[in-house]
Amino acid sequence: MSAIWKYFQVNEDDKSKAVCKICQSKLSRGGTNPNSYNTSNLIKHLKTQHDAEHKEFSHGGGKLQQPTLPQTLKKREKMSRDSPHAIKITEALTQYIALDDQPLSVVENIGFRRLLSVLEPRYEIPSRQYITDRELPKLYDFVKRHIQSLLQDVSAISLTTDIWTSSVSPVSLISLTAQWVDKYFTLQRAVLHAKHFWGSHTSQAIADVFDEMLRKWGVPKTLIHVVLHDNAKNMIKAMTDAGLQNLPCFAHTLQLVVNEGLLVQRSVTDAVAIGRKIVRHFKHSTLAYSRLEDIQLQLNQPTKRLQQDVQTRWNSTFYMLQSLIEQKRALGIYGSEHELPENLAAHQWALLEKTVVVLAPFEELTRKVSCSDALASDVIPAVTVLLRILNRETEEDQGIKTMKSTLAAAVKRRFTDMEKIPLYCIATLLDPRYKYRFFSNVNIAIDAKEMLKVELQSVNTGEPKENLEEPPARRLRMTQASSSLDRVFEEITEEQKSSSQSHATPVGVAIQLETYLGETTIPREENPLQFWGVNKMRFPALAKISQRYLSAPCTSVESERLFSSVSHIINEDRNRLSAANAEMLLFLKKNLPLTFLK
Structure with a gap:
C-alpha cells in the first residue's frame, strides 16, 4: 500500500476519485475501471x-516499508513467559480467577483459550498446574505483605471467627477476619485466614488453631x-x-430471643407451621405456582413468589409471613378453587399479621447490626429501644x-450483663451518636463513665491549651x-438531651470527657468515626481510646459472609479443590x- 494515502482518501460517492485531505480537491484515480486505478x-x-x-512523502520512499521475513516470523512467535507483557497478562489472568470465582481449569477451556488467542x-x-503452583502463591504473598503493611501502625484489632463445613467436600474451614480503625479514623477490614480445620471441633482444638x-x-x-463469635459453647470456651x-x-x-x-x-x-406447609405446596408444584400467578394477574397484583423460611434464621420466617400476608387475597381465591x-x-x-408487626423492629434491627459499618457501640442503644417498644x-x-x-423477658435475660461489660459501655460513651443517653438508668451511665475514666488514666496524651475552651454546642439535625x-x-435522644452532667471541675484529661459528653449528640445516620477524625485534636485522649473501642463490630457477620463466598469456590464443579488452594x-x-489504587 502506497504511503500517498496518508494525504488522500477514496471518495465515498465516486470510487474512481480520491479526495486530498489537505485542500479537499477531487482527483481522478486513472479512469473508471478499477483495474486501471x-x-x-x-x-x-x-x-x-x-x-x-x-x-515528506519523497523522504519516506513513497511506499510503506514491507516487513522482512524475519520480522514477520517474529510477530508469530510466542512471547517468552518471562517477558513483561506476558507477566502482566498472567497476573491479570490469576486475578480474574480469584476475583470472579473461576475454576482453575478455566485455562483449559477451549472457549477461553480461543478468546485469549484472538486478544493476544x-x-x-x-x-x-502453573497457576496453582506458582502464580497463586506469588499473588497471595504480595497481598499478604500489603495487609501486613496496613497492620503495622494499628493500635488495636478486633476479630471475628466462625467454622464452616462444606456439604460437597470433606473440608472444614475456620475463619479469622480483622477490623481496625486506621490513623485517618477510617474503618478497615481484611480476611486473615480461612484455615483448614482438621479433626473434632473441640474447644482445645479451636484454641490451638487460633x-x-x-x-x-x-x-x-x-x-x-x-x-x-457465635453462641456455641465450644467457641466460647476456646476463646x-x-x-x-x-x-x-x-x-x-437476637435469633435466640426471637425463637423463644x-x-x-x-x-x-401452629399458624406459622400451616403457613410453612402452604409455601412448601407451591415450592413443590410448578402447576400450583402458575395457577397462583394467574390469580395475581387477575387481581392486578405483581406476580410474586412465596418465600420459604429456614428455621435457623428467624428473619426468614418473618419474610415468609410477610409474603403470605401480601398474597392473602390471592391465596384465598386459590384455596376456594384448588x-x-x-x-x-x-x-x-x-x-400472623400481629406477629409480623411485633417482629418488625427485630427484623429492622437485625438488618442494621448486620451492616458492615455496625459497631459494638450499637448494642446497648438497640436493646434499650427494643425493650421500650416491647413494654x-x-x-x-x-x-x-x-x-x-x-x-x-428474653431480651432482658439474654442481655442482662451487657451494661456491665466495659467494651460495650465505653464504646457506647465514645460513640458521638449515643454517649450516655441510652443506658437503662442514671446509675449505670455513671458506672460506664467511671469505666471510661479508668481507661483514660492509662492514656498519657498531652492536652494543647487551645483545646481547653468549651466548644460551641452542635445543633442537632432532626430527621x-x-x-x-x-x-x-429519637424519642430517647430528646428525653436525655438536657440531662445535667457532673458539676465537679474537670482536671487534666478529664476536661476532654466533660466537654465531649456535654455536647449535643450527632445525628444517628452520621459516621461516628468521621466525628473523631475531625475532633481528634480537640479530644486527643478520647480519640486514641475510640480507635480501640470503635474498632469492634457487634456481630460475626463478616465471617458468615466470608463462608458465603466459600460456597461459590468449593461447589459441585470444584469439589476436589484442596483446602490450601x-x-x-x-x-x-x-x-x-x-491493593488496588483508588
Whole structure:
C-alpha cells in the first residue's frame, strides 16, 4: 500500500476519485475501471500544490516499508513467559480467577483459550498446574505483605471467627477476619485466614488453631481488642482458654430471643407451621405456582413468589409471613378453587399479621447490626429501644400479649450483663451518636463513665491549651423517623438531651470527657468515626481510646459472609479443590481489592 494515502482518501460517492485531505480537491484515480486505478495524479497533485507534504512523502520512499521475513516470523512467535507483557497478562489472568470465582481449569477451556488467542495470539496460556503452583502463591504473598503493611501502625484489632463445613467436600474451614480503625479514623477490614480445620471441633482444638493463625501473622494477643463469635459453647470456651477477650454475636443472640418468643405461644407456632406447609405446596408444584400467578394477574397484583423460611434464621420466617400476608387475597381465591394442604383460619391470619408487626423492629434491627459499618457501640442503644417498644401496651396487642412479654423477658435475660461489660459501655460513651443517653438508668451511665475514666488514666496524651475552651454546642439535625425503631431512638435522644452532667471541675484529661459528653449528640445516620477524625485534636485522649473501642463490630457477620463466598469456590464443579488452594482463592477474592489504587 502506497504511503500517498496518508494525504488522500477514496471518495465515498465516486470510487474512481480520491479526495486530498489537505485542500479537499477531487482527483481522478486513472479512469473508471478499477483495474486501471493508480496514484500518479495524486503524487503529481502533492508535488505541485503541497511542497512540504511532497518532500515528506519523497523522504519516506513513497511506499510503506514491507516487513522482512524475519520480522514477520517474529510477530508469530510466542512471547517468552518471562517477558513483561506476558507477566502482566498472567497476573491479570490469576486475578480474574480469584476475583470472579473461576475454576482453575478455566485455562483449559477451549472457549477461553480461543478468546485469549484472538486478544493476544503470541501469549502462551499457562497450565492449571502453573497457576496453582506458582502464580497463586506469588499473588497471595504480595497481598499478604500489603495487609501486613496496613497492620503495622494499628493500635488495636478486633476479630471475628466462625467454622464452616462444606456439604460437597470433606473440608472444614475456620475463619479469622480483622477490623481496625486506621490513623485517618477510617474503618478497615481484611480476611486473615480461612484455615483448614482438621479433626473434632473441640474447644482445645479451636484454641490451638487460633494461636497458630495469630502466630502466622505475628499478631500479639495484646493487640487484640475483642473476638466476636457465635453462641456455641465450644467457641466460647476456646476463646477463654486462649486468653482472649471475646463476646457473642449480637445477631445470633437476637435469633435466640426471637425463637423463644415465637415458640412459647402455641397458637403462633401452629399458624406459622400451616403457613410453612402452604409455601412448601407451591415450592413443590410448578402447576400450583402458575395457577397462583394467574390469580395475581387477575387481581392486578405483581406476580410474586412465596418465600420459604429456614428455621435457623428467624428473619426468614418473618419474610415468609410477610409474603403470605401480601398474597392473602390471592391465596384465598386459590384455596376456594384448588386444594391446599391446610388453610389458615381468619383468627390465624389476624394472629400472623400481629406477629409480623411485633417482629418488625427485630427484623429492622437485625438488618442494621448486620451492616458492615455496625459497631459494638450499637448494642446497648438497640436493646434499650427494643425493650421500650416491647413494654408499650397498644390496642393492637390483643392475642399477642404473651409473645410480647416473653420477647421482653428474653431480651432482658439474654442481655442482662451487657451494661456491665466495659467494651460495650465505653464504646457506647465514645460513640458521638449515643454517649450516655441510652443506658437503662442514671446509675449505670455513671458506672460506664467511671469505666471510661479508668481507661483514660492509662492514656498519657498531652492536652494543647487551645483545646481547653468549651466548644460551641452542635445543633442537632432532626430527621423524619422512618420506622417505629427510628422513632424510639429519637424519642430517647430528646428525653436525655438536657440531662445535667457532673458539676465537679474537670482536671487534666478529664476536661476532654466533660466537654465531649456535654455536647449535643450527632445525628444517628452520621459516621461516628468521621466525628473523631475531625475532633481528634480537640479530644486527643478520647480519640486514641475510640480507635480501640470503635474498632469492634457487634456481630460475626463478616465471617458468615466470608463462608458465603466459600460456597461459590468449593461447589459441585470444584469439589476436589484442596483446602490450601481454597484458602488462597478466598484470601485473594476478599483482600485483593485492598491493593488496588483508588
